[in-house]
Amino acid sequence: MSKHILLLGPPGAGKGTQSKRLAEEFGVEHVTTGDALRANKGMDISDMDTEYDTPGEYMDAGALVPDTVVNAIVKEALTTAGGYVLDGYPRNLDQAEFLSEITDLDAVVYLAVDDDELITRLTGRRVCEACGENFHVEFEPPEEPGVCDECGGELVQREDDTEETARERLSVYEENTAPVIEHYREAGVLTDVNGEASPDAVFDAIVDAVES
Template identity: 40%
Template sequence: MNIVLLGLPGAGKGTQAKIIVNHLSIPHISTGDLFRQAYQAKTELGLRAKEFMDKGELIPDEVTIGLAFSRIGEVDCARGFLLDGFPRNLNQARALRNYLDSGSKQIRHVVYVEVDENLLLERLTGRRVCVGCGTTFHLIYNPPANDNACDCCNGEIIQREDDREETVKERLKINKELTHKLVQFYGDEGILRKVDGAKGIDEVTKDVLGLF
């Protein structure tokens, strides 16, 4: 079964992705992992991707698409796969459709974990990290016993720059525009499945697994 997982930052995609792949016994393919693995293997596409990342620039579609297609073509994807972070835009979505069509395959489900932006903002800006051991906390969902110290090592608790409200709002804005277009695209294809990501993790999991 071939699946695409969509959702804005903070929607809980990572948590659900792990559950889905364990349930269906298919590989989890994320763009972050693809870039890291390709660079570590010193592949041509991996080295090209690293050049753009080092400059802080977006990786061109042709590089991302090439890496994704190479991974999808591996033996362990024969029974299916879950794509997380790819496709990121319409160009990539169309390329994926054409690639799978050429091999008489298709995406079976596109799961969109939908969460209100205000809740996403709360989830993302409430995150805190220990500078000592890296333990992650959340001011609402998993607060430290002491606001200023880590429960594990007593290290300082800080808010990372990319978790600050202004940064989070910009991330959500950019991702919302891209995701909205993908939601429309896959809606027109008739394979979009929406789940309410505002529910508890177990409830979301039940809804997601009920799709397959």
């Protein structure tokens, strides 16, 4: 039977990396809000009484896509998926309540990582200006500092990877998504996993949680 897995955790906790591995392990789809929005940019939402008629118009304007629109897109993505690892949703309690109305979850896993460790992870990323390859000064450094292994291009720190931006992202997460964690914890369905362990150890712990 296909698994329905929800992976929660702050920015930098490793949700993306672990979700991809889980999707392969269980033969299910990796569903992220960002991917779902991009895949449905042209979806007609004119009946929702929203400011714009498609999700793409919100994205092009740099505006926050309303919950009602995000909910509809996630519902579509989950309905068409046999099984899934959901990553990046729900971001608030209203979305969590909507999720409980449209699907049943087999496992809710929270990747717990200390703030200082998150800052190190978020600010250490370096991106090649030429080919877009990603590196990390501590966890995945290039062979030669500042130089891309793939094409020899210059590695730069993106604006959204600075410490100031990273702390702002964590602050927004804490305000909006921390109540979601408590919601699942109080419901007795949340499994905490130490996100500071090695990637393989984290993966094994998640698999154990899903299979139990």
